[in-house]
Amino acid sequence: MKSIVSKAQQYLEQDRIRREEKVKEVKDFFEKPRIFVVGCGGCGNNTINRLSQMELDATTIAINTDKQHLLMTKADKRILIGRSLTRGLGAGGYPEVGRKAAELARSVLEEILVDADMVFVCAGMGGGTGTGSAPVVAEIAKKQGAIVVGFAQTPFKVERARIGKAIQGLRDLKENCDTVVVLDNNKLVEYYPNLPIDAAFSVMDQLIAETIKGLTDTITRPSLVNIDFADLKAIMGHGGVAVMLVGEAKAQDKASTVVKDCLSHPLLDVDYRGATGSLVHISGGNDLTLKEAEEIIRNLTFELDDTANVIWGARISKDFEGFVRVVAIMTGIKHKLLVGSEEYETLVEGQSEQKSALREIGVSKVEKKVVKKVAIDTL
Ligand SMILES: Nc1nc2c(ncn2[C@@H]2O[C@H](COP(=O)(O)OP(=O)(O)OP(=O)(O)O)[C@@H](O)[C@H]2O)c(=O)[nH]1
Numbered sequence: 001m002k003s004i005v006s007k008a009q010q011y012l013e014q015d016r017i018r019r020e021e022k023v024k025e026v027k028d029f030f031e032k033p034r035i036f037v038v039g040c041g042g043c044g045n046n047t048i049n050r051l052s053q054m055e056l057d058a059t060t061i062a063i064n065t066d067k068q069h070l071l072m073t074k075a076d077k078r079i080l081i082g083r084s085l086t087r088g089l090g091a092g093g094y095p096e097v098g099r100k101a102a103e104l105a106r107s108v109l110e111e112i113l114v115d116a117d118m119v120f121v122c123a124g125m126g127g128g129t130g131t132g133s134a135p136v137v138a139e140i141a142k143k144q145g146a147i148v149v150g151f152a153q154t155p156f157k158v159e160r161a162r163i164g165k166a167i168q169g170l171r172d173l174k175e176n177c178d179t180v181v182v183l184d185n186n187k188l189v190e191y192y193p194n195l196p197i198d199a200a201f202s203v204m205d206q207l208i209a210e211t212i213k214g215l216t217d218t219i220t221r222p223s224l225v226n227i228d229f230a231d232l233k234a235i236m237g238h239g240g241v242a243v244m245l246v247g248e249a250k251a252q253d254k255a256s257t258v259v260k261d262c263l264s265h266p267l268l269d270v271d272y273r274g275a276t277g278s279l280v281h282i283s284g285g286n287d288l289t290l291k292e293a294e295e296i297i298r299n300l301t302f303e304l305d306d307t308a309n310v311i312w313g314a315r316i317s318k319d320f321e322g323f324v325r326v327v328a329i330m331t332g333i334k335h336k337l338l339v340g341s342e343e344y345e346t347l348v349e350g351q352s353e354q355k356s357a358l359r360e361i362g363v364s365k366v367e368k369k370v371v372k373k374v375a376i377d378t379l
Pocket residue numbers: 040041042043044046047065066090091092093094098123124125126127128129130131153154155156159162185201202204205
């Protein structure tokens with residue numbers, strides 16, 4: 001048995017070298033999916049700024065009605081929208097102005113996004129520019145045939161007047177995106193009450209940027225381009241509202257530690273009961289075993305529906321030796337801001353009762369779930 005294992009390891013090493021050579025060949029041969037990240041308004045521009053500091057296989061675009069903010073933003077393309085409406089001074093908290101400004105820039109945006117395969121649209125909800133323009137950008141991208149994923153930050157409770165606008169903005173964004181990942185800024189106040197506002201914002205921006213980078217890397221790695229893009233499409237193509245989970249672990253029992261880290265992330269809404277789809281991406285070193293990867297998926301997706309579509313992939317890289325990182329998107333969730341809190345509570349209560357009953361009789365739901373694909377990509 002030992003000799004078989006050592007032969008297999010030898011083979012793996014040869015295979016790794018062969019694949020590294022192939023990766024370059026394939027990279028030159030296949031066209032990569034064209035990915036764009038568009039940041040709308042102040043908050044969206046800040047996310048783009050973060051992303052610009054990372055090596056990203058995507059084109060970054062910052063759009064704003066606020067000339068000053070746009071000038072401070074680093075992006076591949078910067079577009080000042082609605083100049084005739086706002087004279088470059090911002091939308092003053094009016095989403096109608098943001099929407100009109102984006103409408104005026106429609107032809108420019110159409111031209112830029114013409115051959116996009118995937119577009120991430122980032123905006124903070126509740127102000128004027130992001131709230132009004134993000135749904136228009138999403139609609140344009142969708143019409144051009146791209147998969148469109150929105151990342152929306154919802155306002156602080158103290159920004160009272162902004163909450164109504166944010167809910168409407170979120171609804172409009174959801175209408176025009178395939179999937180919208182919702183992130184709650186109130187979590188920043190709960191967990192970083194003493195951090196200066198800029199610093200607290202930048203933590204959220206970093207989190208979004210890391211997730212977009214993780215997803216982008218997954219689909220642009222040449223050896224698995226087509227499979228990964230198709231998978232992403234399967235989950236995000238009709239994802240509705242989504243939440244994201246991010247976790248890291250170094251410990252010996254990293255499989256359970258990383259799941260705990262994902263489920264207790266201070267800035268993320270981890271209530272994904274009833275999710276209908278899940279895309280989980282694990283990055284680990286050579287020490288990550290298949291059993292550990294399987295355990296991570298099983299524990300993370302335990303709460304999901306029987307019919308949930310679960311797709312996962314793992315990438316082994318030298319950078320992750322002794323360390324594991326998980327990025328997951330859970331789609332098809334009911335978000336409290338979008339269904340009304342009473343309706344939401346009833347819905348969630350019903351689901352929990354059903355689940356605890358199942359747990360009591362020892363039904364492990366994961367076995368029944370449709371786990372579509374396992375891609376172990378060694379680079
Ligand atoms: N996480 C995070 N949230 C932000 C940031 N900036 C603003 N926000 C949130 O996003 C909401 C919208 O704010 P902005 O993006 O500045 O507004 P805008 O789209 O530029 O709108 P106008 O300035 O009215 O044209 C705010 O209510 C905040 O809750 C940021 O850098 N990070």
